[in-house]
Amino acid sequence: MATHLVCLTFDFDNVAPAVARGMTTPTMMSRGHFGVVGAERILQLLKQRGIRSTWFIPGHTIVTYPEACKAVHAAGHEIGHHGWTHRPPAGLTLQEEDEELARGNETIRELTGQVARGYRSPSWDFSPNSVDLLLQHGFAYDSSLMGHDHLPYQVRQGDEAALWEPVRFGESTSLVEMPVSWSLDDFPVFEFSRTRAGLLPGLANAELVGRNWFADFHYMAQHEEWGVLTYTMHPHVIGRGHRMMMLESLIQTLVESGARFVTMEEAVMAYRERWPKGREEFGR
DSSP states (O other): OOEEEEEEEEEOOTTHHHHHTTOOSHHHHHHHHHHHHHHHHHHHHHHHHTOOOEEEEOHHHHHHSHHHHHHHHHTTOEEEEOOSSOOOGGGSOHHHHHHHHHHHHHHHHHHHSSOOSEEOOGGGOOOTTHHHHHHHTTOSEEOOOOSOSSOOEEEEEOOEEETTEEEEOOEEEEEEEOOOOGGGBHHHHHOOEEETTEEEOOOOOHHHHHHHHHHHHHHHHHHOSEEEEEEEEOHHHHTSHHHHHHHHHHHHHHHHTTOEEOOHHHHHHHHHHHOTTOOOTTOO
């Protein structure tokens, strides 16, 4: 019997990325504060639909907006690790990255009573130390890499890339990858920002984005007997009215198309049942 899973995931960043980049003017901060409003709307929609989801929350968000984060946990949603300061690991030292993981997990433990089972890298960018550290800290899965669109796989360790040589692939690890994609992320298509680094135009038509997002599910359902599709959203982005209407419509269409909504941890369990020995990124 065909099984097509959908993970609705929310990166509850709020002001953490702006603070990490020193962008703390009142307007920039207010854009992050809107995440609390967006989170309330999302939680209401998920409750109406009976859907459990996964929220990746930086430690900075948990201590800055404790009541909003308590509401997420109280509603039965999974809480995943998303750093403490929302600084990309690729720019951190080994000690700094280790401290981010430890402090973030302690904050999650205070919120939920247990450490996170899953991790999502801020800005989806690993350092050479990330896999080692995630294994040392006992994470079961990661959701930061892009080696597939709807089939999980085992994260490799020790790949070597050189300009004039073929890539040398490392060994698979016990860490399960729940792959993501910028094409299924709300931030690049919706968020407008102008910084020294450049212009992110955003502000795309929500209905057209919704069509693209459903088309990826439809492709998976047509070509795979079993698969998991992950949507990545940010409450301060998706929480705007017209985008919430798109999300509600998308959920309805997915339900009608046979999608089964699960938390990311539940999807990892289903993957392990189907592939007890795991699967390689490039194979089955």
